[in-house]
Amino acid sequence: MPLLHFTGILSLETNFEISYGxxxxxxxxxxxxxxxxxxxxxxxxxxxxxxxxxxxxxxLKNAI
Known part of the structure; x- marks a missing residue:
């Protein structure tokens, strides 16, 4: 099962979790x-x- 993971990046060069599934x-x-x-x-x-x-x-590229 593949994992789809959405992550954001702030201007302070830190990452944060948005969603995953x-x-x-x-x-x-x-x-x-x-x-x-x-x-x-x-x-x-x-x-x-x-x-x-x-x-x-x-x-995934086709879905986007």
């Missing part, structure tokens, strides 16, 4: 569910990420 499989549909919930959380707090860093996982 295990993905049920390595397909685009499974990753899309987590991306969609992350997006709705960002919309709620009016936070809009500018950069996504992945590990070359094609299903």
């Amino acid at each position: 295990f993905i049920g499989g390595e397909s685009k549909e499974f990753a899309y569910v987590h991306i969609k919930s992350f997006r709705s959380m960002c919309d709620c707090y009016r936070i809009y990420p500018k950069v996504f860093i992945t590990n070359k996982d094609s299903s």
